[in-house]
Amino acid sequence: MPKTLNQKQIEEIKSLLVQNKMTIESTLNNLSNEHVNLSEMDLNDEGDFAAASRDYITDVHIKNQQLRELNLINHALTKIEDGKYTGLCEMCDSEITIKRLRVKPHAMYCIDCRDYIEKSQVKKAV
Numbered sequence: 001m002p003k004t005l006n007q008k009q010i011e012e013i014k015s016l017l018v019q020n021k022m023t024i025e026s027t028l029n030n031l032s033n034e035h036v037n038l039s040e041m042d043l044n045d046e047g048d049f050a051a052a053s054r055d056y057i058t059d060v061h062i063k064n065q066q067l068r069e070l071n072l073i074n075h076a077l078t079k080i081e082d083g084k085y086t087g088l089c090e091m092c093d094s095e096i097t098i099k100r101l102r103v104k105p106h107a108m109y110c111i112d113c114r115d116y117i118e119k120s121q122v123k124k125a126v
């Protein structure tokens with residue numbers, strides 16, 4: 001049987017999730033504040049505009065990434081609230097390991113399943 005996390009470990013992961021959530025939310029807030037300015041900016045020539053759009057695209061990319069992570073964090077937090085959080089892989093029920101969860105507390109899958117999912121997503125994209 002795989003080892004599920006004990007209450008103390010779950011509390012630890014929960015506080016990491018809450019911390020990460022706050023960081024992401026403030027990043028997202030900063031990004032949207034900057035974007036309000038893009039349309040108001042005094043863009044004198046094409047070059048300025050290109051540079052501003054490039055920044056904007058990078059920001060959108062970061063924003064999407066952060067939103068995805070935020071979803072995963074909320075998913076994990078909901079499971080903790082519901083008492084359904086185990087720290088096990090959602091795909092194969094094997095241990096994700098506390099070491100990995102400390103680095104990536106919103107991880108849903110063990111490394112094997114994550115690799116498998118990433119590879120199949122790449123295949124789909126091609």
Ligand SMILES: [Zn+2]
Nearest residue numbers: 089092110113
């Ligand atoms: Zn797995």
